Amino acid sequence: xxxxxxxxxxxxxxxxxxxxxxxxxxxxxxxxxxxxxxxxxxxxxxxxxxxxxxxxxxxxxxxxxxxxxxxxxxxxxxxxxxxxxxxxxxxxxxxxxxxxxxxxxxxxxxxxxxxxxxxxxxxxxxxxxxxxxxxxxxxxxxxxxxxxxxxxxxxxxxxxxxxxxxxxxxxxxxxxxxxxxxxxxxxxxxxxxxxxxxxxxxxxxxxxxxxxxxxxxxxxxxxxxxxxxxxxxxxxxxxxxxxxxxxxxxxxxxxxxxxxxxxxxxxxxxxxxxxxxxxxxxxxxxxxxxxxxxxxxxxxxxxxxxxxxxxxxxxxxxxxxxxxxxxxxxxxxxxxxxxxxxxxxxxxxxxxxxxxxxxxxxxxxxxxxxxx
DNA sequence: AGCGGAACGG
DNA sequence: CCGTTCCGCT
Numbered sequence: 001x002x003x004x005x006x007x008x009x010x011x012x013x014x015x016x017x018x019x020x021x022x023x024x025x026x027x028x029x030x031x032x033x034x035x036x037x038x039x040x041x042x043x044x045x046x047x048x049x050x051x052x053x054x055x056x057x058x059x060x061x062x063x064x065x066x067x068x069x070x071x072x073x074x075x076x077x078x079x080x081x082x083x084x085x086x087x088x089x090x091x092x093x094x095x096x097x098x099x100x101x102x103x104x105x106x107x108x109x110x111x112x113x114x115x116x117x118x119x120x121x122x123x124x125x126x127x128x129x130x131x132x133x134x135x136x137x138x139x140x141x142x143x144x145x146x147x148x149x150x151x152x153x154x155x156x157x158x159x160x161x162x163x164x165x166x167x168x169x170x171x172x173x174x175x176x177x178x179x180x181x182x183x184x185x186x187x188x189x190x191x192x193x194x195x196x197x198x199x200x201x202x203x204x205x206x207x208x209x210x211x212x213x214x215x216x217x218x219x220x221x222x223x224x225x226x227x228x229x230x231x232x233x234x235x236x237x238x239x240x241x242x243x244x245x246x247x248x249x250x251x252x253x254x255x256x257x258x259x260x261x262x263x264x265x266x267x268x269x270x271x272x273x274x275x276x277x278x279x280x281x282x283x284x285x286x287x288x289x290x291x292x293x294x295x296x297x298x299x300x301x302x303x304x305x306x307x308x309x310x311x312x313x314x315x316x317x318x319x320x321x322x323x324x325x326x327x328x329x330x331x332x333x334x335x336x337x338x339x340x341x342x343x344x345x346x347x348x349x350x351x352x353x354x355x356x357x358x359x360x361x362x363x364x365x366x367x368x369x370x371x372x
Numbered sequence: 373a374g375c376g377g378a379a380c381g382g
Numbered sequence: 383c384c385g386t387t388c389c390g391c392t
Binding site: 060062063105107109110113114115117118121 | 384385386387388
């Protein structure tokens with residue numbers, strides 16, 4: 001039916017008496033209707049990053065998705081861009097970012113103060129954290145991001161046709177103590193047994209018991225303190241420019257928007273499984289010093305059945321933020337004034353559901369009155 | 373500028 | 383659950 005998903009903020013505007021109406025007319029970012037699961041729109045995210053539904057816990061667009069979107073597009077380099085270490089980005093124009101976010105959410109009165117509050121909520125969820133000392137600079141904890149979105153499961157399920165249940169929140173939520181993470185076999189099938197040399201260790205990441213994972217301050221890699229991660233092996237593609245330092249090259253969304261990559265960089269075909277590559281060299285790759293705390297979900301068992309010969313044959317063109325600063329290409333203001341975008345719809349309709357409750361870090365003191 | 377509690381709403 | 387709005391504190 002409606003091919004184009006149009007969604008405007010119709011209905012009752014949430015905002016009281018604002019003269020401005022939300023022109024949430026689509027603009028869009030991406031996500032054309034008939035695209036394959038994985039493709040590359042210039043630079044692409046795996047797919048899960050695009051869809052609002054990709055978040056287990058929430059349907060609507062999430063702020064961090066939005067941020068990622070912006071980061072992904074060159075047009076916005078003037079307002080927000082990767083900068084600094086892996087996953088670090090700086091909001092160069094807070095007001096603009098807030099404005100764009102407001103458009104997307106049909107909240108005309110959005111501003112950086114509010115947006116940043118939302119960003120702060122991510123701290124506890126470990127999706128983001130603040131880079132102290134640097135104004136408007138935050139850092140993504142991609143490991144969390146990718147996990148929380150469990151693109152794998154989705155893919156795995158589809159690929160194998162197994163109705164595995166998703167358990168989005170290995171760490172925080174997943175109230176179901178007995179809820180099995182996922183069947184390793186399934187994943188393995190998908191990832192074609194990377195055989196990292198995993199000892200048979202299960203997956204600490206997914207153990208409900210241990211949950212909470214050890215991402216404290218010093219993340220496996222985000223730790224700014226020791227940025228001396230060894231570079232990944234030769235996974236880098238033909239791009240001479242390597243990335244600064246990734247602990248393991250896992251990149252949240254394949255490919256990197258980073259500095260301006262010439263169009264010729266992207267290959268005609270797209271990648272198989274982002275995660276596959278990612279998983280291929282997870283933390284275990286920590287060359288020597290790596291904390292490698294999370295082997296992720298490598299199975300211990302053997303994967304009988306489907307075996308794919310080569311899973312990582314292709315070179316993951318990761319990219320992503322890095323210190324990309326030095327690139328001479330920066331500065332190119334080739335883009336003309338562009339547009340305004342951003343908003344695709346989604347300003348209405350929503351359904352909800354609920355599941356899991358991943359982030360209750362602190363107990364709240366009874367404030368509601370009922371308390372003791 | 374940044375943080376986080378609280379109330380509220382979809 | 384995920385913000386949004388508001389606000390007091392550093």
